[in-house]
Amino acid sequence: xxxxxxxxxxxxxxxxxxxxxxxxxxxxxxxxxxxxxxxxxxxxxxxxxxxxxxxxxxxxxxxxxxxxxxxxxxxxxxxxxxxxxxxxxxxxxxxxxxxxxxxxxxxxxxxxxxxxxxxxxxxxxxxxxxxxxxxxxxxxxxxxxxxxxxxxxxxxxxxxxxxxxxxxxxxxxxxxxxxxxxxxxxxxxxxxxxxxxxxxxxxxxxxxxxxxxxxxxxxxxxxxxxxxxxxxxxxxxxxxxxxxxxxxxxxxxxxxxxxxxxxxxxxxxxxxxxxxxxxxxxxxxxxxxxxxxxxxxxxxxxxxxxxxxxxxxxxxxxxxxxxxxxxxxxxxxxxxxxxxxxxxxxxxxxxxxxxxxxxxxxxxxxxxxxxxxxxxxxxxxxxxxxxxxxxxxxxxxxxxxxxxxxxxxxxxxxxxxxxxxxxxxxxxxxxxxxxxxxxxxxxxxxxxxxxxxxxxxxxxxxxxxxxxxxxxxxxxxxxxxxxxxxxxxxxxxxxxxxxxxxxxxxxxxxxxxxxxxxxxxxxxxxxxxxxxxxxxxxxxxxxxxxxxxx
Ligand code: G6Q
Numbered sequence: 001x002x003x004x005x006x007x008x009x010x011x012x013x014x015x016x017x018x019x020x021x022x023x024x025x026x027x028x029x030x031x032x033x034x035x036x037x038x039x040x041x042x043x044x045x046x047x048x049x050x051x052x053x054x055x056x057x058x059x060x061x062x063x064x065x066x067x068x069x070x071x072x073x074x075x076x077x078x079x080x081x082x083x084x085x086x087x088x089x090x091x092x093x094x095x096x097x098x099x100x101x102x103x104x105x106x107x108x109x110x111x112x113x114x115x116x117x118x119x120x121x122x123x124x125x126x127x128x129x130x131x132x133x134x135x136x137x138x139x140x141x142x143x144x145x146x147x148x149x150x151x152x153x154x155x156x157x158x159x160x161x162x163x164x165x166x167x168x169x170x171x172x173x174x175x176x177x178x179x180x181x182x183x184x185x186x187x188x189x190x191x192x193x194x195x196x197x198x199x200x201x202x203x204x205x206x207x208x209x210x211x212x213x214x215x216x217x218x219x220x221x222x223x224x225x226x227x228x229x230x231x232x233x234x235x236x237x238x239x240x241x242x243x244x245x246x247x248x249x250x251x252x253x254x255x256x257x258x259x260x261x262x263x264x265x266x267x268x269x270x271x272x273x274x275x276x277x278x279x280x281x282x283x284x285x286x287x288x289x290x291x292x293x294x295x296x297x298x299x300x301x302x303x304x305x306x307x308x309x310x311x312x313x314x315x316x317x318x319x320x321x322x323x324x325x326x327x328x329x330x331x332x333x334x335x336x337x338x339x340x341x342x343x344x345x346x347x348x349x350x351x352x353x354x355x356x357x358x359x360x361x362x363x364x365x366x367x368x369x370x371x372x373x374x375x376x377x378x379x380x381x382x383x384x385x386x387x388x389x390x391x392x393x394x395x396x397x398x399x400x401x402x403x404x405x406x407x408x409x410x411x412x413x414x415x416x417x418x419x420x421x422x423x424x425x426x427x428x429x430x431x432x433x434x435x436x437x438x439x440x441x442x443x444x445x446x447x448x449x450x451x452x453x454x455x456x457x458x459x460x461x462x463x464x465x466x467x468x469x470x471x472x473x474x475x476x477x478x479x480x481x482x483x484x485x486x487x488x489x490x491x492x493x494x495x496x497x498x499x500x501x502x503x504x505x506x507x508x509x510x511x512x513x514x515x516x517x518x519x520x521x522x523x524x525x526x527x528x529x530x531x532x533x534x535x536x537x538x539x540x541x542x543x544x545x546x547x548x549x550x
């Protein structure tokens with residue numbers, strides 16, 4: 001079905017007009033005219049509390065955004081996703097990460113077959129395997145128990161597992177070391193293994209396709225490393241397992257498919273951390289905690305599917321992102337977790353948001369005439385406060401922020417958690433309300449310095465709070481962002497589940513590798529910059545090979 005271009009919709013036009021009226025209103029004014037704003041513009045679900053009162057919106061904005069969502073078919077799109085319709089049209093696939101966390105009693109059909117029993121069968125196998133490794137029953141080729149787990153994967157087969165491991169490290173089994181290798185840069189593998197004993201090391205090769213250059217290259221390096229230490233081919237069986245949808249390639253690589261954990265084409269890479277791709281997470285935290293994480297995901301899934309838009313967290317976050325991106329023209333979002341364990345969360349979100357919504361054509365293939373996915377980035381607080389927050393407070397770009405914090409610390413060290421959270425709360429306040437020149441002067445600041453010490457304020461933020469960073473809470477948080485991405489993609493009428501943009505660079509690299517490595521000077525037909533870079537690289541590389549380098 002072909003859609004009218006978004007910007008011609010009357011609901012979009014109404015928002016434009018509305019922006020012309022309220023766009024310059026200051027948050028100071030909005031709070032002054034409604035003293036209850038900080039209680040009213042909030043929503044709560046599955047233990048997550050969202051305060052969006054510091055967004056530059058009023059009740060009319062929210063109503064108009066909801067009307068836009070309805071005009072864009074969001075209610076139907078949500079149902080279509082949960083029903084297993086092939087909404088990833090450019091790849092002709094269903095988008096069913098929600099099935100990965102559905103209870104066994106649920107039925108979800110893809111091409112007429114219920115996928116839920118398969119999900120639970122894999123989960124049970126993962127749990128049984130993890131129990132063997134964690135208890136020491138699974139031993140390596142020489143009879144030693146497994147002390148190190150290295151997950152090899154990249155992109156969606158890496159960022160989720162790394163983030164989840166870091167996020168839930170508090171709950172992890174501490175006598176097993178977990179490491180992650182993704183980069184084709186040999187340093188990644190070498191540094192991850194240099195102090196490890198192969199006899200105690202288990203590799204999990206995670207690749208949906210099992211054809212990805214980086215992952216296969218690292219998996220071969222891992223096999224060579226194991227063989228060098230353990231001597232014989234049959235050692236591999238006890239030191240390698242695979243997570244994939246491609247049994248044929250797994251077998252070709254030499255991993256027994258009895259040691260393979262499967263998933264399905266309706267799980268997108270960046271939406272796969274609740275599938276077998278999460279095997280390292282399960283190994284680290286155990287089956288009970290992993291299931292608690294899935295329950296958290298599921299609670300947010302149910303909320304998203306069934307809650308009226310006024311109180312629906314992913315819908316609210318998604319629509320506010322549209323408002324900021326398309327009407328305030330903000331183009332970027334900073335994600336600022338005040339929780340050290342979430343240090344990889346911004347990197348994870350970068351893929352989730354930017355690979356999903358960094359698109360320039362609609363589902364019908366028409367070039368959009370509006371901005372799509374903003375740039376996501378961030379760092380844990382309070383570290384960021386001593387670097388890039390300067391720009392967020394006083395720069396010329398408006399950067400909407402998502403602050404994320406918890407009521408209870410996982411590691412209490414005197415009053416440090418209160419210090420941390422005081423900073424989170426103060427940052428949102430400073431961004432929203434700023435400090436006027438009069439306020440600065442009233443403090444006795446010298447007139448020449450006063451402009452430098454002034455904060456315009458009116459900088460929007462969301463604040464997300466939960467009781468404690470548990471596996472359950474992590475599940476709710478991730479599902480919140482996943483669905484918010486979907487809401488935005490639906491409004492922009494793009495395919496949030498494909499990633500054709502990563503292809504061109506891959507193709508060109510394949511051709512370039514020969515040009516970098518052939519013995520004889522290759523004939524180059526690139527542009528002058530690319531050809532010169534290739535020549536310069538060959539020269540630098542050969543200088544190194546001739547031993548003239550230091
Ligand atoms: C994610 C992308 C991409 C993918 C990697 C790894 O949504 O599809 O990041 O996850 O390219 O792919 P494999 O799992 O097939 O190795």
